[in-house]
Amino acid sequence: xxxxxxxxxxxxxxxxxxxxxxxxxxxxxxxxxxxxxxxxxxxxxxxxxxxxxxxxxxxxxxxxxxxxxxxxxxxxxxxxxxxxxxxxxxxxxxxxxxxxxxxxxxxxxxxxxxxxxxxxxxxxxxxxxxxxxxxxxxxxxxxxxxxxxxxxxxxxxxxxxxxxxxxxxxxxxxxxxxxxxxxxxxxxxxxxxxxxxxxxxxxxxxxxxxxxxxxxxxxxxxxxxxxxxxxxxxxxxxxxxxxxxxxxxxxxxxxxxxxxxxxxxxxxxxxxxxxxxxxxxxxxxxxxxxxxxx
DNA sequence: CTCCAGGCTTACG
DNA sequence: CGTAAGCATGGA
Numbered sequence: 273x274x275x276x277x278x279x280x281x282x283x284x285x286x287x288x289x290x291x292x293x294x295x296x297x298x299x300x301x302x303x304x305x306x307x308x309x310x311x312x313x314x315x316x317x318x319x320x321x322x323x324x325x326x327x328x329x330x331x332x333x334x335x336x337x338x339x340x341x342x343x344x345x346x347x348x349x350x351x352x353x354x355x356x357x358x359x360x361x362x363x364x365x366x367x368x369x370x371x372x373x374x375x376x377x378x379x380x381x382x383x384x385x386x387x388x389x390x391x392x393x394x395x396x397x398x399x400x401x402x403x404x405x406x407x408x409x410x411x412x413x414x415x416x417x418x419x420x421x422x423x424x425x426x427x428x429x430x431x432x433x434x435x436x437x438x439x440x441x442x443x444x445x446x447x448x449x450x451x452x453x454x455x456x457x458x459x460x461x462x463x464x465x466x467x468x469x470x471x472x473x474x475x476x477x478x479x480x481x482x483x484x485x486x487x488x489x490x491x492x493x494x495x496x497x498x499x500x501x502x503x504x505x506x507x508x509x510x511x512x513x514x515x516x517x518x519x520x521x522x523x524x525x526x527x528x529x530x531x532x533x534x535x536x537x538x539x540x541x542x543x544x545x546x547x548x549x550x551x552x553x554x555x556x557x558x559x560x561x562x563x564x565x566x
Numbered sequence: 567c568t569c570c571a572g573g574c575t576t577a578c579g
Numbered sequence: 580c581g582t583a584a585g586c587a588t589g590g591a
Contacts, residue, residue: 312572403573409589410572452587457574494574515572533582535573561572569591576585 296343296352302362304384305336311385311562313504315398315411316418316432327355328391329423329431357386357507365509369549369556374525378559385558388504392472393465394432395505396490399497400461401454409450416449417458438462457492464490475501480508495539509554512545514538518557521564 309317317325322335332345343352353359370376401410421433421441439462446455464470475483480502487498499513522541523530530537549556
């Protein structure tokens with residue numbers, strides 16, 4: 273049995289078993305669902321009366337009830353805890369990144385914003401789509417990809433397409449998703465992962481720097497997008513992605529010394545942040561990002 | 567109209 | 580080497 277066939281069967285299995293939803297009430301401290309899901313790290317969650325998302329082919333509905341989050345999903349509780357990183361010692365992380373009077377008010381303002389442990393494949397493709405793009409356009413493009421090439425899990429809710437399913441898509445069909453110049457990049461990486469020319473899931477066993485060295489071999493992936501995948505999917509908390517928003521706020525808050533070309537400047541900002549905020553600087557990055565995005 | 571968006575690749579000096 | 584134009588798309 274080929275890998276693609278196994279994947280197909282696995283997704284059908286989830287479909288067949290999706291009738292058994294469970295409801296979890298998870299007590300939390302310093303967890304804010306709105307900040308966590310609307311800060312720009314994920315692109316597919318939607319909020320109506322509650323948040324609805326789809327993770328590894330399973331639907332999650334979530335809402336916050338004071339210090340509890342109420343989850344309805346077919347996923348086991350461990351998967352929910354893992355996805356929302358509820359095992360992180362957030363108090364320890366806050367103490368670590370709270371280095372000055374600039375970041376301190378942001379930690380208070382956005383208290384409870386957590387990093388999420390995303391699926392690496394969805395994260396990689398999503399951030400390849402993020403290049404020189406807006407969150408609104410990224411979200412719309414990803415939604416079109418899921419509707420066109422994913423599986424419908426519930427009415428109107430689609431899974432993220434697998435590498436195998438995207439690898440066979442024609443350029444003209446993928447173009448309907450309006451990824452712009454990113455279209456051939458997504459098709460290329462889909463073929464690389466589907467054909468085992470790139471071991472995406474093996475990156476979890478690499479160090480931060482080793483993982484980045486691998487990821488930037490992918491066309492359309494530079495340091496910034498690699499950092500996003502390492503932070504949001506592989507949990508490398510020493511990753512500090514520098515985009516246009518982070519560049520702006522880091523110059524405003526800390527930056528008299530960041531000079532040189534665009535790419536070099538961003539590398540210097542990231543290296544500074546690693547030294548300055550320490551091993552959990554990825555968390556600091558999200559609070560700074562949210563502050564400058566608004 | 568121009569400028570910008572969770573940047574990267576390519577071409578040019 | 581390092582730097583800057585070019586890149587699809589959509590909104591301000």
